[in-house]
Amino acid sequence: MSNSQNSKNLYQALWNSADILRSKMDANEYKNYLLGLVFYKYLSDKMLVLAVDLLEKTANNLEEAQAIFNEAMTDEEIRNDLIEALQDENSYAIAPSLTFTALVSDVFRGKFQLEDLAQGFRNIEQSSELFENLFEDVDLYSKKLGSTPQKQNQTVGNVMKELAGLDLAHQGDVLGDAYEYLIGQFASESGKKAGEFYTPQPISELMTRIAVAGKEDQKGFSVYDPTMGSGSLLLNVKKYSNEKGTINYFGQELNTSTYNLARMNMILHGVDIANQHLHNGDTLDADWPTEEPTNFDAVLMNPPYSAKWSGEKGFLDDPRFSMYGVLAPKSKADFAFLLHGFYHLKETGVMAIVLPHGVLFRGNAEGKIREILLENGAIDTVIGLPANIFFNTSIPTTVIILKKNRPMKDVLFIDASNDFTKGKNQNILEQQHIEKIIETYKKRENSDKFAHVASFNEIKENDFNLNIPRYVDTFEEEEPIDLGELSKEIVTTNQELHEAEQELAKLFDELVSTDQDIEKELMQFRQLFNGGGLA
Template sequence: MNKTTSQDVIKVVWKACDTFRGTMDCSKYKDYILTMLFVKYVSDFYKEKLEELKAKFGDNEDRIQKSLKREKFQLDSECTFDVIYENRNAENIGEIINKILMKIEDDNKEKLEGIFRNIDFNSEAELGRTKERNAALKHLIEDFADDSLDLRPSMLNGDDVIGDAYEFLIANFASDAGKKGGEFYTPGEVSTLLAKLVAPKDGDRIYDPTCGSGSLLIKASKEVGTDNFRLYGQERNGQTQALAKMNMFLHEINDSVIEWGDTLRNPLHLENERLMKFDAIVSNPPFSLDKWGAEDLKDDIYNRFEMGLPPKSKGDYAFIEHMLASLNENGTAGIILPHGVLFRAASEGKIRKQIIEHNWLDAVIGLPENLFFGTGIPACILIFKKNKIDKNIVFIDASREYDKVTNQNIIRNEYIKKIVKCYNDRQEIDKYCHIANPDEIKDNNFNLNIPRYIDTFEEEDIVDIRNVENDIKYIEEELSKVRSILKQHLKEIDFI
C-alpha cells in the first residue's frame, strides 16, 4: 500500500478548499480547512495507537487506557474524525463538530487549551443558513475522508510529511489572502534567511513575540541541528495563535509555549514576574504599528522603554526595545523592519543612538522590495547581539538579490548563502557590504540609511551620439527598402 506524501495531503486539502472558494474569503476559510486537517491528524494518530494497544493487550481495557494516557493526545472514541464522517448527513452536523472539538480541547487542556476557541462550524454568518451550511460541511468532510489522506504515523512517507504540507498550505493561503496574509505568515525564504543569520544553537530558548502561524519559529528550530531546544511565541490574533499551536504539533514539536495576547501591552512569557530571557529571537512584527499602546506603557512595569518611548503612531522601536529587554547577555536577535527605523529622527533617533552606543546593533541588511504579502515596500533585517566582540556594524545591500516570480519577488537559496556568508565573514565587498566603525556612524549622526555606507550608484555606459545617429539612419534606409518591396507586392496582387 502506498504511503502518504506531502503532495497527497496538499492535493486533497486544496480540493477541499473548493467547498468555500467564491463564497468566503480565504483568510477565513483557511481556519476551517486547517482545523479539519488537524482533527484528521489527531484522529488517525489515536486510531493507530488504539489498534496497536488492542493487539498487544487484547481485552484488557485498563491497560489500554493507561497506555493511551501516556500518548501526546487523549481522545474519546466518540470524538474522532470517523464519528464526524458518520454524522455528515445529520441536520445538526455543525453543532456535532463543535461539540467534538470542545471535547478534544477539554481532554487535552494542557496542550490544546483555546485552540478551537475562534472556530464555529455552526456559524450562519460564515457558512450560511442550515441547508447551505450542511451541504458545505458534508462536502468538506467527504473530501477529508479521501483514502489518500491516511495520516496514521505508520502510513506517512517521512517525519515531515504533514508539517511540510501544512507549511505549503499556509503559504498559499497567505498568498491568496494578499494584505491579510502578511498578518500571519512570513515568506519561507525570508524566514530561512533570518533563521540562518540568528543561528540558534543546541539548548537554546528561541522566541518570537509576534509569531503569527509559527513558521518563523519552526525555521529557526531547524537551524539548531538537534531536538534540544524550546520554542516560545506570542500572537495577539486568537485564531492565528491556534494555527501556530497546530503547526507546532504537526511538526512534532510538542513542548512549545505559544501564548495568546498583545506582546507589548501584556507580555506573557515571564519568570519570577520579570520578562523571560531568550538565547535567540526571530521576529517579523507588524510594520509601523499605529496605536500600539504608548499611552498605557509610559510606566511599563517591565522597564522595557528606558531608552525612550517610541511615537504612538509607529510601534517599530517598541518591538525592538521589548526584544532587547527579552534577550539574554549572550543572545542574538534578528528582526524584520521597515527602512524608516534606520533614519527617522525625534524619539526614534534618540533610541537608535542609545542602542548603537550600547553596542547592541551588529548588522543592517537591506532586502529587496515586494517580498512580503500585503506590502511592496522594501524591508531590512537588523541583527542585535548583547556580547559583541567589536564595535563595528555590518551593512549589506541585498536589495538586488531576488528573482521575480509572478507578482512576488523571492530570494533564491544562492542569495541567502551569499548574504549569510557576507555577514559571517565581515569582509568588504564593493557596492554590497561595508563594515562601518563607530566614527563613521557618529559622523552620520547615527543615521543608518544604507546608501550612506554603501555606494549603490551604478554608472551608465557613455552613449556615442554619432554612432546612434548612424544606426538610426541605417534602420530608416532599411525600412524604406522594405516598404518599397511591400508596395510592389501589393500592386502585383491588385491590392492597391
C-alpha cells in the same frame, strides 16, 4: 511509499479540499475550516493508531484500526483502561462514533450530521488545557458553507471526503511542512491580511540561520517570537538544530485566531507539549514572559510595521524601555517592538527583526534610541531586502541583527535589495540569494556594491543615520555612448522604416472594394499615405 510521494499526495488532497471552499469565501476565512479539519483528522488518526498499539493488535489501515477500537470500547473494563491510557499519552480521547474515520464513513453513507463533528470539536477542547478553544474559528453553521443545514452538511462532508484517504498519524514532519505550505498559500491568496500570520519561508530561513549559527549542537536552545503569527519563524529553528527535541519555543500573539493557528502548527510539527510556551496577549502593553525563563538564545521577530501603540509615559519606568529615556512614537511602534525583543535576549544570544527602512534614519525619539543602541554596540548588522517580498506590503524592508556585549561597535551593512527573482505577484528570495547574504554576514568584510563594515566613528559622522545607501554604493555608471555606432544605427533604422512604408503602400494599392463609398474612402486613404500624411 516514499516521503516525497507521501508529501505530493498530501499537498494534492489539501489543495483539492481548498478548491471546494474557495468559491464560497476568501482564503482568510476558509483557511480556518481546512486547517481545523486537518488538525482534527490528525488527532483522530493518531489516537486510533495509539489505541491499536495499546491493545497490542495490528491494523493495516485506519478502517481496521477503527473496527478494533469499536470492539474494545464495547467491553467496559477494557474501555476504561484504554481511555485512561489514551488520556495519559495524548491528553484526549475521541468517542468511537466521533473519530474522523467514523464521521467520514457517515458522509459516504449519507448519514453525516454537522452536530457530530461539532461535538467532536467540543470534546477535544474540553479534554485538556492544551486544546482549549482550539476550534473556535471553525463555524460549522456559517451561511457561507451553504444556505441550508443540508448544504452546509454537504460542503463540510465533501472536504472530509478529500481528506479521507490520508493517514496523518504516520506523516511526521511531512504533515507539518504541508500545513506550513498551506498557510503560505493562504497568505499568498489573502494578500494584505496575511501579514499578521505568516512570514515568507525565505525570510524565515535567512533570519533563523543567522540566529542559530554556531549553536546547532546546543541542547535546550530557546527561541522567542513576541509577534509569532502562525509560528513559522519559531518552528524554523527545528530545521537548523541538531538537538531538535530539546528546543524550547516561546511565543506570544495578539490575534486569538492566529494564536490558535500557531498552537495547531506546533502540535502538527511534533513539538512536545512541555517544549511549547505560547501566550495570547498584547506584547507591548503587558510584558511576557516575566517569570523564568525570561531571556532567550534567539529572538526572531516580524512585527506589524509602524503600528500604533499607547506609548503612555508610564512605560518610561518599564525595564524594557527605561534605559533609553524616550519612547517609540505612538504612531510608530517599530522601536517599541525592537526594544521588547532585545530586552528578552540572552547576553550570548542573537536577535533578528524585520522592520521598514524608516527605523534606520528617522529622527527625534527614534534617533535617540538608535544612537544609544549604537553606542552600546547592540546593532551588529543591517540587511536591506528587496521590495515586494512580503504578502502585506510592497515596501522594501530591512533585517536588523542585534547582539549584547559586543566589544566592537562597528556595523555590517548588506544591500541585498537588487538580489531577487521576479515572481508573478511578488519578488522572491531564491536559495542562492540567501546563501550570498549569509556568506557575507559570516565573512564580515567589505564587498563592492554589496557590503560595507562601517566603524563606529563613520556612523557617528553620519549622525547615527543607518540609511544603507550612505554606506553601500550600488550606483552603476552608464556605459559611454559611441556616437559613430549610434549614427550607423539611425541610418539603418531609417532605411528599414522606408522599406516597410513602401511595402505597406503596395498593400494599400491592392485594396479594392465594389462598394463606391468604401472605394472613395480607400482612395483618400491611399492619397493621404502616399502624400506622407501617415508616414
